[in-house]
Amino acid sequence: MTSGLHTGAEAPEAIVASFAEADAQAAAVDLSGYSVEDWVCLVFFWTMALLVFLQFFTRYVLNDSFAWTEELAVYCLIPIVFIGAAACVRRMRHIQVNFLYRYLGAGAGRVLSGAVDVACVLFYGYATWLVARYTLAVGDEPMTTVPWSKAILYWLACAGFALMAIRALQVAWQNHRRGYSALQRPEAFDETEG
16 A cells, blocks of 8 residues: 655655756746835845844843844834835735725726726825925934934835835826726736746
């Protein structure tokens, strides 16, 4: 009775074959779908991960933690959230309610979808302006444990909103040229897993 498991001499060949298959798939990695906001978020994410590790190491191994690591790790979340939100706008991955579009005609759905695109661009633009005004008003406030200005964080949030506005404008233009949006045909925008 065989169980389907490789035994004896078959196991090394199967392992070698699985590595060869993985190498063939790895050669097909395509990074063209990523943009500047993805890479910026990656840098801040790994910076945050290193800061959290350093906090853990100094607190539990050395029994003398660095207070600044916790504050900076928390502050790394700000660009991850706001600049990462721009990546979601670019990929049309924010939460959407498209139930109504199933019952609207194509023309009415197109008009409503276009209005949503305009509203998104206006909202992100207005949020950019608000965050810039806030930063200019209170930007000299220092961080608690590090003698740096919090304006750095506020400007990163402002850059995130500005990038969201730019990406929303690009998405609106693409939707206009295409003739439909993710609200009208969400199945056309599903990313295939592979």
